[in-house]
Amino acid sequence: MANLKQLAQSLGLSITTVSRALDGYADVSASTRERVREAADKVGYRPNASARRLRRQRAELVAVTLPSDPGHIGPPHFLDMLSGCAEHLAAAGLNLVIAPVPRGESELDICRRFVDGRRVDAMLLVRTKRKDERVEFLQSRGIPFVTNGRTESLMPHPYIDGDGFAGFRAATLRFHAAGHRRIGHIAGPQEYYFAHDRCRGWRAAMEECGLATDLYAEGAPLEQGGYLAALELLRQPSRPTALVCATDEMAIGALRALREVDGGNQISIVGHDDLPMGAFTSPPLSTMRMTGENLGASFASLLLRAIAGEPAEELQELHAIEFVDRDSHRRPLRAA
Amino acid sequence: MANLKQLAQSLGLSITTVSRALDGYADVSASTRERVREAADKVGYRPNASARRLRRQRAELVAVTLPSDPGHIGPPHFLDMLSGCAEHLAAAGLNLVIAPVPRGESELDICRRFVDGRRVDAMLLVRTKRKDERVEFLQSRGIPFVTNGRTESLMPHPYIDGDGFAGFRAATLRFHAAGHRRIGHIAGPQEYYFAHDRCRGWRAAMEECGLATDLYAEGAPLEQGGYLAALELLRQPSRPTALVCATDEMAIGALRALREVDGGNQISIVGHDDLPMGAFTSPPLSTMRMTGENLGASFASLLLRAIAGEPAEELQELHAIEFVDRDSHRRPLRAA
DNA sequence: CTTGACTCCCAAAACGTTTTGGAGAATCTT
DNA sequence: AAGATTCTCCAAAACGTTTTGGGAGTCAAG
Numbered sequence: 001m002a003n004l005k006q007l008a009q010s011l012g013l014s015i016t017t018v019s020r021a022l023d024g025y026a027d028v029s030a031s032t033r034e035r036v037r038e039a040a041d042k043v044g045y046r047p048n049a050s051a052r053r054l055r056r057q058r059a060e061l062v063a064v065t066l067p068s069d070p071g072h073i074g075p076p077h078f079l080d081m082l083s084g085c086a087e088h089l090a091a092a093g094l095n096l097v098i099a100p101v102p103r104g105e106s107e108l109d110i111c112r113r114f115v116d117g118r119r120v121d122a123m124l125l126v127r128t129k130r131k132d133e134r135v136e137f138l139q140s141r142g143i144p145f146v147t148n149g150r151t152e153s154l155m156p157h158p159y160i161d162g163d164g165f166a167g168f169r170a171a172t173l174r175f176h177a178a179g180h181r182r183i184g185h186i187a188g189p190q191e192y193y194f195a196h197d198r199c200r201g202w203r204a205a206m207e208e209c210g211l212a213t214d215l216y217a218e219g220a221p222l223e224q225g226g227y228l229a230a231l232e233l234l235r236q237p238s239r240p241t242a243l244v245c246a247t248d249e250m251a252i253g254a255l256r257a258l259r260e261v262d263g264g265n266q267i268s269i270v271g272h273d274d275l276p277m278g279a280f281t282s283p284p285l286s287t288m289r290m291t292g293e294n295l296g297a298s299f300a301s302l303l304l305r306a307i308a309g310e311p312a313e314e315l316q317e318l319h320a321i322e323f324v325d326r327d328s329h330r331r332p333l334r335a336a
Numbered sequence: 337m338a339n340l341k342q343l344a345q346s347l348g349l350s351i352t353t354v355s356r357a358l359d360g361y362a363d364v365s366a367s368t369r370e371r372v373r374e375a376a377d378k379v380g381y382r383p384n385a386s387a388r389r390l391r392r393q394r395a396e397l398v399a400v401t402l403p404s405d406p407g408h409i410g411p412p413h414f415l416d417m418l419s420g421c422a423e424h425l426a427a428a429g430l431n432l433v434i435a436p437v438p439r440g441e442s443e444l445d446i447c448r449r450f451v452d453g454r455r456v457d458a459m460l461l462v463r464t465k466r467k468d469e470r471v472e473f474l475q476s477r478g479i480p481f482v483t484n485g486r487t488e489s490l491m492p493h494p495y496i497d498g499d500g501f502a503g504f505r506a507a508t509l510r511f512h513a514a515g516h517r518r519i520g521h522i523a524g525p526q527e528y529y530f531a532h533d534r535c536r537g538w539r540a541a542m543e544e545c546g547l548a549t550d551l552y553a554e555g556a557p558l559e560q561g562g563y564l565a566a567l568e569l570l571r572q573p574s575r576p577t578a579l580v581c582a583t584d585e586m587a588i589g590a591l592r593a594l595r596e597v598d599g600g601n602q603i604s605i606v607g608h609d610d611l612p613m614g615a616f617t618s619p620p621l622s623t624m625r626m627t628g629e630n631l632g633a634s635f636a637s638l639l640l641r642a643i644a645g646e647p648a649e650e651l652q653e654l655h656a657i658e659f660v661d662r663d664s665h666r667r668p669l670r671a672a
Numbered sequence: 673c674t675t676g677a678c679t680c681c682c683a684a685a686a687c688g689t690t691t692t693g694g695a696g697a698a699t700c701t702t
Numbered sequence: 703a704a705g706a707t708t709c710t711c712c713a714a715a716a717c718g719t720t721t722t723g724g725g726a727g728t729c730a731a732g
Contacts, residue, residue, distance in 0.1 A: 003718060014682045019720065029680060046453040050389035051718035054687050059386065061433070066419050079415045083402050083436040090438060095455070097397070097433045100419040102426060117382040119431070223616050252616045259618065280559050280588045282595065282618045339688060350712045355690065365710060387688035390717050675732075685722080692715080700707065 002043045011039055060093055062303060063114045064124040065107050065134070066100045084296020085124065092304055094121065108133050115143050122303050129191050144306035146299055146315065149193045158306050158315030160298055162290035164194055167321025168201030168244060171270050171288060175242040176209045179333050180268065184215030184240035186229040186250050195221070198246050198272065215240045219250065226250025230257035241333060242268040248275040248287050255281055268331040274324050286329035290319045338379045347375055396429055398639060399450045400460040401443050401470070402436040413611070420632020421460065428640055430457065444469050451479050458639050465527050480642035482635055482651065485529045494642050494651030496634055498626035500530055503657025504537030504580060507606050507624060511578040512545045515669050516604065520551030520576035522565040522586050531557070534582050534608065551576045555586065562586025566593035577669060578604040584611040584623055591617055591664070604667040610660050622665035626655045
């Protein structure tokens with residue numbers, strides 16, 4: 001209820017002095033500062049956010065656009081990431097607003113609305129595509145942003161990403177070393193950078209080993225997509241003995257296909273994301289995950305540094321992928 | 337870049353007229369209105385959000401507090417709900433900000449910050465406790481809010497909840513009708529309303545059937561909690577033949593315990609939430625879910641109506657629970 | 673006594689919008 | 703033809719803060 005004017009009046013001081021006292025300026029005496037602070041605490045004064053934002057020309061807000069398509073939004077721990085990010089942004093006085101894409105609008109429309117209405121100081125982009133129009137738009141407007149996932153944009157921009165190429169190459173080589181020769185890949189939609197990157201890793205390893213890359217199937221990055229893709233691979237005349245899946249959700253769908261077609265437990269499989277659920281599937285799902293603690297905090301830090309004006313080149317984090325050894329990747333290899 | 341002043345100048349009109357033209361007031365002629373609209377479109381004018389908020393005395397923001405504890409935030413489809421809610425709020429010009437609880441602060445502190453700093457027009461509360469201090473605070477401040485889950489607050493407040501009592505009672509009676517007599521309950525932390533409500537449903541059914549309620553174990557509402565709770569029940573001298581679990585995540589943890597101890601497939605089990613993952617477990621997990629389409633839209637609608645001043649009594653939705661018949665709830669019943 | 677530095681405070685402007693309360697011109701009514 | 707009404711438009715106030723550019727005092731040095 002209280003605003004600066006009322007508070008100042010009750011103290012017999014000017015608005016200016018009260019404002020500066022609360023902000024800790026040196027040009028107000030220690031005694032008045034204390035007096036002001038006490039009075040402010042007593043009436044529970046908090047500056048009106050809108051007024052401050054208008055005057056300071058800052059929105060104190062960061063938006064993250066949530067892709068609506070297809071199905072789930074990122075891996076299930078995505079919300080944990082957002083939450084961590086929001087928490088660290090809050091420490092710097094910024095709040096995180098979520099911006100889903102209403103039907104009939106594009107993700108670009110959303111960016112436009114937020115940026116041109118000066119509703120945000122920065123943006124967080126997830127689920128980047130290889131060619132991502134949002135990135136181009138934000139670069140043209142000069143608004144700070146960070147992406148989760150790289151893009152093929154020519155101009156560098158801040159991002160955090162996992163080295164899917166290296167991770168999937170290593171996983172494929174691991175299968176090869178274990179004796180597998182028919183190693184299939186269940187891929188996500190190739191327009192997404194992460195899906196393409198992971199696919200490239202598998203492909204590179206296969207070619208290094210002199211193996212054909214025909215055991216390939218693509219699907220939506222969900223259980224159902226993995227299920228259908230796995231069925232497709234299992235129909236091939238020469239079945240795979242091992243499967244490298246673009247995501248854990250797809251791998252879990254594939255596990256179901258294996259159970260149905262194969263009785264299960266015959267084909268080795270590995271996913272990516274380290275979903276908590278993976279420890280509880282049957283067999284427990286071996287997987288990969290991006291190294292690094294508290295991804296949300298990293299995003300927050302990059303966003304703050306981008307807002308502070310650091311150049312994009314210094315705000316790019318490529319994290320190694322580590323293997324999570326459960327059980328599903330070492331099914332006994334039958335003689336070919 | 338453009339503001340009202342510049343736009344007005346370039347058109348040779350006053351700020352007032354331009355503003356009212358864009359807002360579609362009748363007291364500006366159709367021709368000027370059109371002229372103004374065209375010019376605004378051309379320069380891509382969008383009103384400055386902060387200025388509008390200050391003048392209108394509305395934050396155009398709704399906050400949802402994210403509990404940080406324990407572990408996951410709500411069921412995995414929680415983000416879908418938030419996204420749907422944000423989408424419908426956006427259609428009314430409101431954005432949804434997520435407000436995680438930093439360590440060292442309480443959920444109450446967050447509410448205070450948002451409400452007293454006039455940063456929001458309303459709040460969305462999730463994971464209500466039976467006695468929830470946030471509810472009391474918001475009621476005392478007279479700020480509109482909606483909770484996901486009821487509370488034991490004496491003053492009525494808007495909520496959306498599933499009828500966990502009826503759902504769990506029905507599930508327990510179903511097991512009884514199938515011949516089960518030793519029906520266990522894996523419960524969530526009882527301070528949460530939903531956990532308590534579901535537990536009461538199981539307990540009521542057991543008592544109606546004249547069965548003892550000693551097969552009870554409590555745990556964190558996560559896979560691990562369900563796993564440990566199930567192990568506890570399986571250690572009892574007289575094992576349960578069926579398990580009613582407070583959440584799917586707990587049920588999935590319990591499934592793992594059953595596999596380890598029992599070889600699996602001997603004990604019937606049912607969860608709640610209808611996680612997509614449940615269709616892919618082994619055996620596929622029978623579960624329950626709240627009826628009703630697009631929960632997020634319902635929350636948005638209730639929030640808007642609460643902001644519009646409708647009384648709390650008319651903003652309470654209790655949804656029926658429906659059974660989702662997969663396979664895990666009809667394991668063959670061995671002779672006792 | 674004057675000057676300069678320093679301390680503590682404040683009036684006023686500014687941020688960009690919406691809204692209030694008319695003003696002037698044109699049109700209608702009688 | 704005069705008054706009433708309707709159409710268009712606008713100046714100015716207001717929202718609550720931060721920041722600019724001083725203005726009184728006080729004190730020490732010259």
